[in-house]
Amino acid sequence: MQDRFVNCIAQLPQALADNLVPLLHQDFCGHIDAQQVADLCAATNMTTDQLLLAMLPVAAALAKPPISEFYVGAIAKGQSGDIYMGANMELNGEALFHSVHAEQSAISHAWLSGETVIEDVIVNFSPCGHCRQFMNELVSGQSIKIHLPDQAIQPLSHYLPYAFGPSDLDITAPLLSKQQQEFALESADPMVIEALDQASLSYAPYTGSYAAVVLETKDGQTFCGRYAENAAFNPSMLPMQMALSTMSRHNRDFSEINRAVLIESGKGKISLVGATMDALHAVAVVELEHIVVDPV
Numbered sequence: 001m002q003d004r005f006v007n008c009i010a011q012l013p014q015a016l017a018d019n020l021v022p023l024l025h026q027d028f029c030g031h032i033d034a035q036q037v038a039d040l041c042a043a044t045n046m047t048t049d050q051l052l053l054a055m056l057p058v059a060a061a062l063a064k065p066p067i068s069e070f071y072v073g074a075i076a077k078g079q080s081g082d083i084y085m086g087a088n089m090e091l092n093g094e095a096l097f098h099s100v101h102a103e104q105s106a107i108s109h110a111w112l113s114g115e116t117v118i119e120d121v122i123v124n125f126s127p128c129g130h131c132r133q134f135m136n137e138l139v140s141g142q143s144i145k146i147h148l149p150d151q152a153i154q155p156l157s158h159y160l161p162y163a164f165g166p167s168d169l170d171i172t173a174p175l176l177s178k179q180q181q182e183f184a185l186e187s188a189d190p191m192v193i194e195a196l197d198q199a200s201l202s203y204a205p206y207t208g209s210y211a212a213v214v215l216e217t218k219d220g221q222t223f224c225g226r227y228a229e230n231a232a233f234n235p236s237m238l239p240m241q242m243a244l245s246t247m248s249r250h251n252r253d254f255s256e257i258n259r260a261v262l263i264e265s266g267k268g269k270i271s272l273v274g275a276t277m278d279a280l281h282a283v284a285v286v287e288l289e290h291i292v293v294d295p296v
């Protein structure tokens, strides 16, 4: 079991701890598939809703909050029945806007794993206004069920009444719905190919600046983030922040970054290159490889 889970495991009911420990191996990054969830329910005699609330300390243990030391854990449950944990991340010594919230981490985890519909979000603290707005960008956002300790399960519309959202800007295909951009680029570099694939799946309906970041560690592993815009703009999740939060969930240190690639559309209204370099240089001494591609 990874060291970061030692304390939280001790707080869990014994049957849950016993059945969870084998899953928390070196490669665990917060993804538990539908069959494993069903097995955990059977072994612990809990309903799925009870199990997910009980596992929040495990999600919170994925957090990296060097500034606040406030550990937030979230779990997104996809339509597939798989669950995706997320946790907050702050960049040491850097401006607070670089932070990723637990709910964004969990939702981006689900998105990067191919989920197109999130049905439930379980969080250990009441989601902030920024996260409520972020969730309202999802497919059927208003009806996502929010689970909190000691609160009745309520749809997002309860927490974000009279909401502002994509439809106010005439956007009909929400975040996580299946859509794909095509870009013209020939490359034999696997990292560039990966970044291009991810950029083609990014969500930038407000600027057209489709983008993705891929980070490579010294052992050759890659971690990616896609750009996810938000109708209210500021709650948007930048691809570098998404990639760093992917790395955190995988328990990897930012000092291990060896290469960093940003691919973005040259036909969008904005460029993420400045913001991406800022975040990269805050965590690693690596030059950003910046590639601009044209949509076909």
Ligand SMILES: O=c1ccn([C@H]2C[C@H](O)[C@@H](CO)O2)c(=O)[nH]1
Pocket: 065, 068, 070, 072, 087, 088, 089, 090, 099, 100, 101, 102, 103, 126, 127, 128, 129, 131
């Ligand atoms: O909904 C919320 C509210 C706060 N935080 C994080 C952000 C920051 O890292 C810390 C303190 O606000 O908690 C979340 O992850 N989700």
Ligand SMILES: [Zn+2]
Pocket: 101, 102, 103, 127, 128, 129, 130, 131, 132
């Ligand atoms: Zn939040």
